[in-house]
Amino acid sequence: xxxxxxxxxxxxxxxxxxxxxxxxxxxxxxxxxxxxxxxxxxxxxxxxxxxxxxxxxxxxxxxxxxxxxxxxxxxxxxxxxxxxxxxxxxxxxxxxxxxxxxxxxxxxxxxxxxxxxxxxxxxxxxxxxxxxxxxxxxxxxxxxxxxxxxxxxxxxxxxxxxxxxxxxxxxxxxxxxxxxxxxxxxxxxxxxxxxxxxxxxxxxxxxxxxxxxxxxxxxxxxxxxxxxxxxxxxxxxxxxxxxxxxxxxxxxxxxxxxxxxxxxxxxxxxxxxxxxxxxxxxxxxxxxxxxxxxxxxxxxxxxxxxxxxxxxxxxxxxx
Amino acid sequence: xxxxxxxxxxxxxxxxxxxxxxxxxxxxxxxxxxxxxxxxxxxxxxxxxxxxxxxxxxxxxxxxxxxxxxxxxxxxxxxxxxxxxxxxxxxxxxxxxxxxxxxxxxxxxxxxxxxxxxxxxxxxxxxxxxxxxxxxxxxxxxxxxxxxxxxxxxxxxxxxxxxxxxxxxxxxxxxxxxxxxxxxxxxxxxxxxxxxxxxxxxxxxxxxxxxxxxxxxxxxxxxxxxxxxxxxxxxxxxxxxxxxxxxxxxxxxxxxxxxxxxxxxxxxxxxxxxxxxxxxxxxxxxxxxxxxxxxxxxxxxxxxxxxxxxxxxxxxxxxxxxxxxxxxxxxxxxxxx
Numbered sequence: 001x002x003x004x005x006x007x008x009x010x011x012x013x014x015x016x017x018x019x020x021x022x023x024x025x026x027x028x029x030x031x032x033x034x035x036x037x038x039x040x041x042x043x044x045x046x047x048x049x050x051x052x053x054x055x056x057x058x059x060x061x062x063x064x065x066x067x068x069x070x071x072x073x074x075x076x077x078x079x080x081x082x083x084x085x086x087x088x089x090x091x092x093x094x095x096x097x098x099x100x101x102x103x104x105x106x107x108x109x110x111x112x113x114x115x116x117x118x119x120x121x122x123x124x125x126x127x128x129x130x131x132x133x134x135x136x137x138x139x140x141x142x143x144x145x146x147x148x149x150x151x152x153x154x155x156x157x158x159x160x161x162x163x164x165x166x167x168x169x170x171x172x173x174x175x176x177x178x179x180x181x182x183x184x185x186x187x188x189x190x191x192x193x194x195x196x197x198x199x200x201x202x203x204x205x206x207x208x209x210x211x212x213x214x215x216x217x218x219x220x221x222x223x224x225x226x227x228x229x230x231x232x233x234x235x236x237x238x239x240x241x242x243x244x245x246x247x248x249x250x251x252x253x254x255x256x257x258x259x260x261x262x263x264x265x266x267x268x269x270x271x272x273x274x275x276x277x278x279x280x281x282x283x284x285x286x287x288x289x290x291x292x293x294x295x296x297x298x299x300x301x302x303x304x305x306x307x308x309x310x311x312x313x314x315x316x317x318x319x
Numbered sequence: 320x321x322x323x324x325x326x327x328x329x330x331x332x333x334x335x336x337x338x339x340x341x342x343x344x345x346x347x348x349x350x351x352x353x354x355x356x357x358x359x360x361x362x363x364x365x366x367x368x369x370x371x372x373x374x375x376x377x378x379x380x381x382x383x384x385x386x387x388x389x390x391x392x393x394x395x396x397x398x399x400x401x402x403x404x405x406x407x408x409x410x411x412x413x414x415x416x417x418x419x420x421x422x423x424x425x426x427x428x429x430x431x432x433x434x435x436x437x438x439x440x441x442x443x444x445x446x447x448x449x450x451x452x453x454x455x456x457x458x459x460x461x462x463x464x465x466x467x468x469x470x471x472x473x474x475x476x477x478x479x480x481x482x483x484x485x486x487x488x489x490x491x492x493x494x495x496x497x498x499x500x501x502x503x504x505x506x507x508x509x510x511x512x513x514x515x516x517x518x519x520x521x522x523x524x525x526x527x528x529x530x531x532x533x534x535x536x537x538x539x540x541x542x543x544x545x546x547x548x549x550x551x552x553x554x555x556x557x558x559x560x561x562x563x564x565x566x567x568x569x570x571x572x573x574x575x576x577x578x579x580x581x582x583x584x585x586x587x588x589x590x591x592x593x594x595x596x597x598x599x600x601x602x603x604x605x606x607x608x609x610x611x612x613x614x615x616x617x618x619x620x621x622x623x624x625x626x627x628x629x630x631x632x633x634x635x636x637x638x639x640x641x642x643x644x645x646x647x648x649x650x651x652x653x654x655x656x
Contacts, residue, residue: 049511050511050512050513050514051481051482051483051510051511051514052481052482155365155366155598155599156365157598158598182509183509185364185365185538186538186539186540186541186579186582186583188364188582188594188598189582189584189594190582190584190592190593190594191594193584194591194592194593194594212511212512213512214512214586215583215584215585215586216584218584218586218587218588218589219584219588219589219592220589242586242587243587252513253512253513254586256512256513256515256516257512257586258512258515258516258519258539258541258542258544258545259541259544259585259586260540260541260544260568260580260583260585261544261568262543262544262545262547262564262565262568263565265545265546266516266519266520266545269467269520270513270516270517270520272483272484272513272514272517
């Protein structure tokens with residue numbers, strides 16, 4: 001069942017518990033999430049949703065930073081629970097974090113991260129670092145640009161590309177990029193996003209791209225999963241899902257992307273969630289409190305996944 | 320009528336180290352006017368001096384930031400006031416919150432984590448007005464109602480609220496005294512799209528309800544497109560283009576503005592897009608002449624030598640570029656094709 005899959009996750013659930021005894025409360029940060037990536041065909045898979053929708057938790061589960069409460073993840077057919085922490089796994093699956101200024105220790109030179117990774121994973125001898133130079137070249141940086149520099153001396157865009165270059169030293173098969181462009185200026189975003197596209201096409205790296213920015217997701221990814229309060233509400237090819245969103249939440253997300261055109265301004269008001277926990281603990285559909293097309297059934301039972309127009313939608317409208 | 324006039328403002332960060340002084344020329348000769356009841360946007364990449372400009376014009380400059388030259392004049396109902404000439408901190412304090420208000424950057428994390436939201440409201444109101452408990456409650460209730468926020472948030476602690484809600488609370492907090500002019504520094508950055516839209520909605524409501532004037536600083540041009548009436552584009556401490564939002568988006572004149580607009584991805588369009596080449600220059604040692612010339616695709620000899628002035632090229636549209644001065648219609652056409 002797992003052959004031919006790079007990554008397969010089935011029914012992942014992560015429950016966080018807060019407090020003890022009488023004030024104990026639980027939140028299902030990730031609830032029965034399944035996804036898989038093909039081994040033969042590298043792709044960019046986007047996880048999109050607002051903050052607090054559980055996107056980063058999914059990333060942590062896949063990286064093995066957190067253990068799922070239930071559900072399993074297989075990497076190349078082997079369960080991650082056994083693999084995590086092994087050099088082999090760390091070499092193959094690499095993370096890229098959100099804020100490049102927090103990725104690097106401000107008191108360490110940027111190059112030291114490269115040298116360390118190369119020594120540990122490629123076994124290069126002290127003093128010669130061929131892979132560092134090669135991986136920097138891939139992201140459009142030159143070794144002289146980072147040589148002897150501290151993170152504060154580089155721009156956010158440069159630093160984020162350096163952070164991706166560091167991940168590439170080990171020649172990974174899978175990159176997990178958690179909001180890699182949200183801290184970067186809009187004008188420099190494209191340099192990082194274009195880089196992901198090239199990596200997929202030329203280096204055959206699969207990428208799980210976590211973002212709330214649908215415009216860049218549309219631009220680079222193959223498939224997309226829209227997340228809401230721990231659940232996938234719509235999964236399918238990015239063109240299908242974003243050109244013609246079916247779930248009311250996806251429709252809201254899409255209409256909230258500001259298009260750079262002063263002639264079209266948002267006229268109608270939208271409802272916003274105020275307390276996250278209220279939506280997490282909601283029975284039935286998590287979006288019912290804000291949905292413009294809410295029906296009685298939405299507040300009562302949780303919707304199932306329905307296959308409509310080449311995608312999965314978790315909404316009562318399509319049952 | 321202009322509510323704010325800024326003339327030739329120069330604000331540098333000056334530091335002294337080992338007997339040498341370095342100056343970061345964050346704002347270098349900026350002039351503009353903000354009309355009453357408008358939303359004025361300031362755009363530009365990070366590190367171009369947008370936030371410094373806001374600090375300087377709201378009278379918050381503290382060492383190492385020093386104001387070397389320029390005038391910042393406010394006009395509150397006929398009462399003219401030069402904020403840089405006010406030496407008395409007490410007088411400035413009276414202005415802040417009541418007449419001028421600043422929504423700071425990263426304002427989701429400015430709320431005191433160990434006090435309920437209500438306390439923060441009390442602090443700001445009691446600092447300016449002497450109100451009874453009932454008056455206080457009525458005032459806040461009215462304000463929250465008008466902005467579409469729920470009264471229950473008053474009893475919560477900041478950690479109980481989502482980032483977007485905290486952001487909206489901070490905006491409500493800084494506008495409760497109905498200031499004449501509100502400065503917002505990156506109010507939507509680091510928020511996700513839905514909450515971002517909520518904040519845009521809120522800012523527009525504030526403008527309608529209170530008839531406040533707004534100055535909005537953000538690097539995100541799409542937000543400017545959604546909110547602003549007029550827009551200034553800053554590059555390396557200077558304004559390079561200014562005009563009505565519509566005309567800047569439909570006919571950008573400065574190569575930098577064009578570059579910014581071209582780098583924006585659009586939903587429903589996955590054709591290849593290039594990002595702006597190069598990086599913003601260091602403000603310690605900015606390039607000579609036009610500061611954009613090292614990144615400019617059309618740079619000429621002249622650009623390295625002289626600083627272009629901000630000149631009017633159409634109704635209310637001002638551009639600082641030599642391509643314009645040379646009656647460069649022909650050139651622009653060649654560039655456009």
